[in-house]
Amino acid sequence: MESAAILGRKSAISHNEGIHKVQKLVAEVEKVIVGQTTLICHVVVALLSDGHVLLEGVPGLAKTLLVSALGSAIGANFRRIQMVPDMLPSDIIGTYLYVENAFKLQKGPLVDCHVALIDEINRAPAKTQSALLQAMQERQVTVMGRDTLELHDPFIVLATQNPVEQDGTYPLPEAQLDRFLFKLVVGYPNQEDELEILNNIDLDQRDKIKSIRKVLDPKDICQLRESIKRDVSVEYYAQKYIVDLVRATRFPEEFGIKSLEGCLRLGASPRATLALRDAARVEAFLHSRQHVYPEDIQSVAMGALRHRIFLEFAAEAEGLTVEEALQEIIHGVHVP
Helix, strand or coil, rough: HHHHHHHHHHCCCCCHHHHHHEEEEEHHHCCCCCCCHHHHHHHHHHCCCCCEEEEECCCCCHHHHHHHHHHHHCCCCCCEEEECCCCCCCCHHHHEECCCCCEEEEECCCCCCCCEECHHHHHHHHHHCCCHHHHHHEEEEEEECEEEEECCCCCEEEEECCCCCCCCCCCCCCCHHHHCCEEEEECCCCHHHHHHHHHCCHCCCCCCCCCCCCCCCCCHHHHHHHHHHHHCCCCCCHHHHHHHHHHHCCCHHHCHHHHHCCCCCECCCHHHHHHHHHHHHHHHHCCCCCEEHHHHHHHHHHHCCCCCEEEEEHHHHHHHHHHHHHHHHHHCCCCE
């Protein structure tokens, strides 16, 4: 037992070393993703929080390239799954094939990967989307009700969806959305960044991630994740602030946010409370803090909550957006 503890201490990553590793990872991805530092950092926060990310944006904003670059930079087994309307759950998790007078298990692409890119997730029907639920929540899949297969550690799903094109798409149900730690909205680059994109040598190659070097490996991610849990504490005042923010999405009137009375159809679940804690802890770590501060919670609140609350139809008709409602909640809830 004592030797195991010593080995554990030797394999632990110090705070400064961990921050340096994350900075290298972000810098490597920025070789091909220009002007999206905040987006990259939030994806890394999700990776170190053991969570999943839904990336929403119009085509051509390098969502797929971002995920590919991340997989290469951490030396992960990477799988890209393009969703289509006729895709079946067995196409993702696997099935049994009759070969040489016996049924043999054929594993799906989710089973042997660390980073799974689910491209255009809303193009798959509900039964195929639901095949991801067990993988995302329990880190395992059950094939045809028989064999349960453990997934790699780390395992992260990064799904993309186009908010504009609706033909041939299936909206994600609330249960599916709630499995994502973050929903990140990918916007257009500014003028300077777009000029830099034109002059980026790496983006002028056919293989755009050829220049991405491996700066971490999956084992480093697991060690970093455990180091963050060990080194960064979430004190009572931070816990109360997290709970108050989540409760305000359900009962805004309790917190004096009268402008949202009758506007929220569904508030965030307790899974959102855990998501805020985990993401804020990583955010504090990246800012060299040993305790979670209110600004850490506020920094991740929009990404962690925007897909977990739903507005009344009357509020939507009046032009209220989820982002505006969340801003009112963040400004309206008292910071302990």
